[in-house]
Amino acid sequence: MEFQEDLVPKYWYNIIPDLPKPLPPPRDPPDSEFSRIELLKRIMPKEVLRQQFTVERFVSIPEKVREAYINIGRPTPLLRARRLEEMLRTPARIYFKFEGATPTGSHKINTAIPQAYFSMEEGVNHLVTETGAGQWGTAVALASRMYGLESSIFMVRVSYEQKPQRRTIMQLYGAKVYSSPTSLTEYGKKLTSQNPDHPGSLGIAMSEAIEYAMTNGYKYLVGSVLDVVVLHQSVIGLETINQLRNLDEEPDVLIGCVGGGSNFGGFVFPFIGAQKGTKYIAVGSFEVPKFSRGTYNYDFPDSAGLLPLIKMITLGKDYVPPPIYSGGLRYHGAAPSLSMLIKEGIVKWREYNEREIFEAAQTFLQAQGIVPAPESSHAIKAVIDEAREARVKNEKKVIVFNLSGHGLLDLPNYESMMKRMS
Amino acid sequence: MLVSYLTLGYPNREQFLTLLKGLVDAGSDVLEIGPPPKYAKYDGPVIRRSFKQVSSQGYDMWALLREARDAVSVPIVILTYLEEWIPTLEDFLIKLKDIGINGVLFPDLLIDFIDEYEEYVEAVRTHGLKSVIFTSPSVPDPLIQRASKLSDMFLYYGVRPTTGIAIPITVESLITRVRTLVENKLVVGFGLSDVEDMRRALKAGADGVAIGTAYIEEIERGGVKSAIALARKFRGVLDGS
Ligand SMILES: Cc1ncc(COP(=O)(O)O)c(C=O)c1O
Numbered sequence: 001m002e003f004q005e006d007l008v009p010k011y012w013y014n015i016i017p018d019l020p021k022p023l024p025p026p027r028d029p030p031d032s033e034f035s036r037i038e039l040l041k042r043i044m045p046k047e048v049l050r051q052q053f054t055v056e057r058f059v060s061i062p063e064k065v066r067e068a069y070i071n072i073g074r075p076t077p078l079l080r081a082r083r084l085e086e087m088l089r090t091p092a093r094i095y096f097k098f099e100g101a102t103p104t105g106s107h108k109i110n111t112a113i114p115q116a117y118f119s120m121e122e123g124v125n126h127l128v129t130e131t132g133a134g135q136w137g138t139a140v141a142l143a144s145r146m147y148g149l150e151s152s153i154f155m156v157r158v159s160y161e162q163k164p165q166r167r168t169i170m171q172l173y174g175a176k177v178y179s180s181p182t183s184l185t186e187y188g189k190k191l192t193s194q195n196p197d198h199p200g201s202l203g204i205a206m207s208e209a210i211e212y213a214m215t216n217g218y219k220y221l222v223g224s225v226l227d228v229v230v231l232h233q234s235v236i237g238l239e240t241i242n243q244l245r246n247l248d249e250e251p252d253v254l255i256g257c258v259g260g261g262s263n264f265g266g267f268v269f270p271f272i273g274a275q276k277g278t279k280y281i282a283v284g285s286f287e288v289p290k291f292s293r294g295t296y297n298y299d300f301p302d303s304a305g306l307l308p309l310i311k312m313i314t315l316g317k318d319y320v321p322p323p324i325y326s327g328g329l330r331y332h333g334a335a336p337s338l339s340m341l342i343k344e345g346i347v348k349w350r351e352y353n354e355r356e357i358f359e360a361a362q363t364f365l366q367a368q369g370i371v372p373a374p375e376s377s378h379a380i381k382a383v384i385d386e387a388r389e390a391r392v393k394n395e396k397k398v399i400v401f402n403l404s405g406h407g408l409l410d411l412p413n414y415e416s417m418m419k420r421m422s
Numbered sequence: 423m424l425v426s427y428l429t430l431g432y433p434n435r436e437q438f439l440t441l442l443k444g445l446v447d448a449g450s451d452v453l454e455i456g457p458p459p460k461y462a463k464y465d466g467p468v469i470r471r472s473f474k475q476v477s478s479q480g481y482d483m484w485a486l487l488r489e490a491r492d493a494v495s496v497p498i499v500i501l502t503y504l505e506e507w508i509p510t511l512e513d514f515l516i517k518l519k520d521i522g523i524n525g526v527l528f529p530d531l532l533i534d535f536i537d538e539y540e541e542y543v544e545a546v547r548t549h550g551l552k553s554v555i556f557t558s559p560s561v562p563d564p565l566i567q568r569a570s571k572l573s574d575m576f577l578y579y580g581v582r583p584t585t586g587i588a589i590p591i592t593v594e595s596l597i598t599r600v601r602t603l604v605e606n607k608l609v610v611g612f613g614l615s616d617v618e619d620m621r622r623a624l625k626a627g628a629d630g631v632a633i634g635t636a637y638i639e640e641i642e643r644g645g646v647k648s649a650i651a652l653a654r655k656f657r658g659v660l661d662g663s
Contacts, residue, residue: 016560017599021536023560025583030461038467038587050590053583055559056599 002246007075008066009238011058012231015269015337018057020344023227023336026308027298036308043213043220047118052228057273059231065114068146069235072109076101076236078243078400084367085387092390093249094383095400097240097267098370104138104169106373106405107263108223111232112136112143115221120147126218130154130180130205133327134166135373135405136223141175152218154180154209157200159327165409180205185212187304202330203303203317210306224260225301225310225335233266236402241270244400253279253386255401257378258349259328261335267402269337272346277400281386282342283378285329286353288321290314296343299333313339324354325413326374352381358417360384361407373405374413423576423630424660425609426450426637426653427501429472430457430490431481437646438486439493444650445637446494449657452575454527454632455490456501457483463503464529466586466613468635471642488521497524497575499554504528504535504542511542515549525552527578532561532569543572554578558612559596563603570604576630577604580612581623586635593619597626620659631656 016023028035040049051059061069081094099107119127127144128151131137137153144151153175160167160179170177180200181188185208191198198204213220222229244251254277256264264282271277284291290313299314301307314333321330334342341347352360357374360381365371372380379401386399407414426445431438445453458473459465465473491498500523507514518526526546531539532555546553552574557566559581570577581596582589597610610623611632620631633656640649 017563019562022532022558022562022565024533025464025558025560027463028466028584030463035467035584035587037584037589041587041589046590050592053559053589054592054595056595 004075005070007239007242008069009061009235009242010066011060013234013238013270013273014055014057014059014227014231015265015273016055016227018273019337019340020346021340023340024298024311026310029309036306039306040308043210044222045115045119045124045219046122048115048228051231052226061235062114062117065117068113068117069110072103072113073101074235075239075243078240081368084364087363087367088384088387088391090387090391091394091396092387093396093398094387095244095249095398096403097236097400099236099263099402099404100370100373100406104135104142105409106135106139107233107236107266107402108136108139109142110235110266111223111229111262112139112221113146114232116140116143116147116149119219120149124149124219126150126152126216127221128152128154128209128213128218129221129223130156130202130209132156132159132202132205132330134159134163134170134409135328137175137177138166138169138173140221141170141173144175145173151175152212153177154182154205154212156180156202156205157198162412163409180208182208184208187211201303201320206302207304207306210302224262224331225333227335227337229262230265230269230335230337233262234270236263236266237268237270240267240400241274241276249398251277251400252397253277253281253399255281255283255379255382255386255399257329257375257404258282258284258334258338259331259375260333261338263402263404265335265338268347272341280347281382282338282347282349283382284349284351285324285326285378286351287324288315288330289351290332290334291342291349292351296339301333310336311339312336313342325410325417326357326378328373328375329378350382352378354417355421356381358421370403371407372403373407374410376402376404379403423451423607423609424449424653424657425452425454425611425630425632427454427456427632427634429469429476429638430455430483431476431479431486432472432638433475433641433646434479435481435486439489441646441649442490443493444646445653446496448650448653450653451496451630453494453496453498454501454634455487455498459503460506461503464584466584466635468586468638472638484517484521487523491522499525499527499552499575501527501529503530505530511545515546515551519550523551525554525574527554527556529556529580531556532565540572556580566600567603570606573606576607576609578632579608579610581610582613585613587613589613593622594626597623597628601627617655617659620656624660631660
């Protein structure tokens with residue numbers, strides 16, 4: 001008999017050896033005296049950096065990390081959205097992987113755990129990161145607590161003020177949460193002296209977190225975009241492959257939303273590697289049009305340009321996203337591996353606007369009862385479109401998507417959307 | 423196989439020639455010479471410093487290369503970015519052949535010219551030069567296999583994302599992954615700088631190592647003589663002592 005826990009993989013999957021072309025490496029800008037690659041060495045936990053640059057197809061998940069995954073409720077459920085199928089009168093079968101079932105409510109904990117674990121093993125006692133919508137900060141706060149580490153979270157000021165509940169959760173876990181820009185860093189001080197009411201941005205919070213980690217000898221945790229984060233997130237897709245096998249289902253279409261690309265890559269790449277599925281759809285926001293308007297170029301992952309250049313689909317590091325209610329999709333770029341797969345046409349993309357997303361979210365929650373995170377609702381919209389197409393063509397295809405998080409802490413955003421829609 | 427890298431003209435013209443001969447006497451099988459590029463895409467801070475120093479002295483690249491060629495008899499491979507020579511590639515290759523250089527190694531060939539790399543390999547060969555192909559851990563398996571077949575002399579495998587920054591990596595795992603894909607000789611380099619790294623690489627199946635940054639750092643510390651002594655040490659490790 002198979003136990004639930006046996007569905008949790010013992011290895012993470014790295015797609016780099018299986019990409020169609022070489023992945024362009026991170027670079028230092030041409031005329032810079034200071035090396036950003038060297039900086040990574042100072043701010044990232046050593047093992048995280050080692051995993052980033054030791055490219056292997058399968059990377060063993062430390063037993064302690066696997067136990068922690070099981071302890072937070074992995075494997076997360078793979079559910080069939082029967083009511084949604086009925087509502088859409090589609091012959092397609094729709095499944096979703098529910099990452100909202102983790103304690104922090106999203107997939108972000110899947111990389112926070114190993115990064116915090118490795119930090120603890122290395123004798124680090126304090127972790128630092130930034131957070132926009134709050135999902136990533138919450139995950140780092142919990143993972144730090146799990147390993148007895150301190151954590152400092154630089155939260156974008158507007159979110160800090162608009163999302164007090166996220167802040168409260170982080171504080172309950174024991175994190176120090178700062179409204180960024182702060183006066184704790186030179187960068188923050190400079191900005192607040194120019195404008196005491198500075199609203200902040202993810203890029204600013206990121207730069208503050210990096211500076212704070214560097215000056216205090218703490219370590220900085222990365223929440224998306226880098227290959228190593230996508231590697232850790234592969235636990236999502238690997239579990240889903242096992243779960244589908246137990247259901248005797250062969251997937252046709254795989255769908256996920258994209259902010260920096262970590263839940264999409266983590267969910268879909270293992271399927272690409274195993275040559276399962278025939279169509280992969282990455283969904284972004286119409287208001288942050290990186291797929292339709294972005295260029296494929298070397299660019300900085302952070303606004304201050306403290307990190308090395310990486311080649312990705314990007315709207316430019318200085319791009320200022322509009323204040324859409326899907327905070328997690330406002331990032332200017334996308335993971336290098338995902339960017340390449342999109343450029344090569346192996347992964348297709350879609351972009352949907354806020355209204356469409358809101359309607360899709362409502363359809364889904366009325367059908368299945370789960371309030372989806374606004375980010376994840378982008379995937380739902382693409383699922384609905386695929387299911388409708390299946391109805392028109394009368395195709396019994398199997399659609400599987402990643403519900404990267406629940407939206408119970410995004411209710412204020414839902415409320416403001418309801419007002420705008422009425 | 424010991425492949426030794428030198429920045430053309432570093433630390434200065436005279437000492438560069440002393441270093442060149444010294445590295446060969448110390449047992450280098452192949453020399454890689456790098457003229458300072460316009461954009462040092464994958465070079466780390468140490469090699470960038472050497473470029474800067476050389477550029478500020480301003481030599482005639484071709485005259486110095488000719489002197490280098492005449493000074494030693496081991497194969498010389500020019501390490502340079504293809505991007506820089508594309509507008510004058512014919513001319514560049516003809517000149518190299520003319521002064522007796524043996525081959526070229528373009529670290530950006532598979533990254534920035536992936537769709538036409540085989541044509542460039544062909545172009546190099548048509549001019550009577552060897553084409554050594556540069557690969558790295560971010561090159562997918564099928565391409566490592568293909569490049570290994572196409573590469574002349576050996577396949578170069580750069581294990582770190584940039585030279586001279588000791589990013590923590592597991593050299594063994596990186597080599598184990600590609601060893602079964604590579605029938606050619608496998609030379610490991612790019613940021614491989616200490617003897618321990620080197621031993622691990624050889625144990626995991628590398629046929630040789632390429633050393634560069636370590637020499638430059640040694641020159642900065644103790645001059646050309648101590649860099650040559652370092653090469654002797656590396657030779658010793660290769661020979662199993
Ligand atoms: C629930 C949820 N889904 C998706 C994302 C987008 O990030 P990524 O593309 O890295 O998965 C976020 C980011 O905050 C998120 O909170």
